[in-house]
Amino acid sequence: MGSVISSFEKIMMPVAAKISSNKYLLAMRDAFSMLLPFIIVGSFFGIMEWVILDPWGTVMGPNGLNFGYALSGGLTGDAYKVSDFVAAMQSLQGLCNNVVTVGFGMFSFLLVAAFSYRLAGIWGGDKFSTALTALGAFIIVTPQQIIGKAGDKIGGFSLDYFGNRAVLSALIVATVASWIFVKLSKNKKMCIKMPDTVPPAVAKSFEVLVPVFITLSVFTIFTATLTWLGLKPLNDLIYQIIQAPLMGFSQGLGFSLLYQFVVWFFWWFxxxxxxxxxxVQNMVYMPAQLANQDGTAAYIFSNGFFEAGLMHIMGLVIAIFLFSKKESWRAVAKLGVPAMLFNIQEPLAFGLPIVLNPILLIPYILAPLANTIIGWLVISGGLVPIFRFVVPWTMPLFFGGMIGTGSLAGGLLQIVWLVVDIIIYAPFVIASNKIKDGYEEE
Known part of the structure; x- marks a missing residue:
């Protein structure tokens, strides 16, 4: 076993190190992180809109807590439907929906700005100018006429081109536009120099004038070419050819188990x-989460699903308290509990340690895989709703699942996961009692 792990370490560790330190992937990760506040705020107002304020929802509706009955003065049926209370709730829902639109309906648009800003930083370009140019390129490739039901053309943009359907096209456009602009802006022959007496802001605008012109012209010619060839807009092509098939493939249980295996296997190293x-997370499971949030799809496997399962290491902590006779493990577990309450595993991963600890390799990978299978079964069977709402991954056990699904069943699912995780970790914790501390230190 040790020789197998050693061989794998020699082959895969350098590859994993290069992937995890790749500047392009780091910029992508940072871009998604920059948008996390918008997603969480949008999710909060989404919960307000669909769970709390909905006159027929979980809180107000007759099939839920039925608070609407009391707040409307005891109205039911058609009288409740046409009441001022329902009208007021629906008006508040509309206001909440405006914020939800910013966090989810405009996600890809914001992603272009955030990603191109970070790319300019790693490629040595002007961040603000690069972000503005990339946004302009994204607007150019986005259809600016909506086809009505009667086949007539209506002016304006469809939010379909700015939301979860355009995540991959946003990444591609931001990458290409940023690369072209930064390359051109670094070429002194392409920059118009103004006299020193010209205000700096004006001088800067003329300096990037030619790079902006060429970059936007490239995307204009490309979009015109697609039109002349009778092809669909770039956003639709990328979604139909790449993103939609990827998202469909990612919903397979086998792919999701492989994804979890890779994640936790590298964590063990x-x-x-x-x-x-x-x-994979940003191109597949994040768009799935966004689609769940805005109600355009119902994906089982999403960011919210996997983030709710981060607490599997809490099963190890409880198993240690119940079955471990090793004072060193119990001491580290006590110190790691406060962090694990918020799904932060590093104190245990490096303090116990879990990392490169052969006795914990199997349960450390098996527990999240078991959680994935259980979650897939109960959500597919309709026992638990999909993870629709985005919550911070640091949300404590039970509350993360309950808020993420908008249902008590989501919190109970996390409890079931925890019980299963304890059962999985317990035999290995018991076995560790027979290992001498001296061997562990060696």
Whole structure:
């Protein structure tokens, strides 16, 4: 076993290190991180809109807590439907929806700005000018006429081109536009120099004038070419050819289990597994989460699903308290509990340690895989709703699942996961009692 692990370490560790330290992937990860506040705020107002304020929802509706009955003065049926209370709730829902639109309906648009800003930083370009140019390129490739039901053309943009459907096209456009602009802006022959007496802001605008012109012209010619060839807009082509098939493939249980295996296997080596798989997460499971949030799809496997399962290491902590006779393990577990309450595993991963600890390799990978299978079964069977709402991954056990699904069943699912995780870790914790501390230190 040791020789197998050693061989794998020699082959894969350098590859994983290069992937996790790749500047392009780091920029992508940082871009998604920059948008996390918008996603969380949008999710909060989404919960307000669909769970709390909905006159027929979980809180107000007759099939839920039925607070609407009391707050409307005891109205039911048609009288409740046409009441001022329902009208007021629906008006508040509309206001909340405006914020949800910013966090989710405009996600890809914001992603272009954030990603191109970070790319300019790693490629040595002007961040603000690069972000503005990339946004302009994204607008150019986005259809600016919506086809109505009668086949007539209506002016304006469709949010379909700015939301979860355009995540991959946003990444591609931001990458190409930023690369072209930064390359051109670094070429002194392409920059118009103004006299020193000209205000700096004006001088800067003329300096990037030619790079902006060429970059936007490239995307204009490309979009015109697609039109002349009778092809669909770039956003639709990328979604239909690449993103939609990827998202469909990622919903298979086999792919999701492989994804979890890779994440936690690299974590066991001490490499941030989520950084290694960030491209898969951002291109597949994040769009699935966004689609769940805005109600355009119902994907089982999403960011919210996997983040709710981060607490599997709490099963190890409880198993240690119940079955471990090793004072060193119990001491580290006591110190790691406060962090694990918020799904932060590093104190245990490196303090116990879990990293490169052969006795914990199997349960450390098996527990999240078991959680994935259980979650897939109960959500597919309709016992638990999909993880629709985005919550911070640091949300404590039970509350993360309950808020993420908008249902008590989501919190109970996390409890079931925890019980299963304790059962999985227990035999290995018991076996560790027979291992001498001296051997562990060696």
């Amino acid at each position: 001490g490499i941030h597994g989520h950084n290694v798989t960030a491209a």
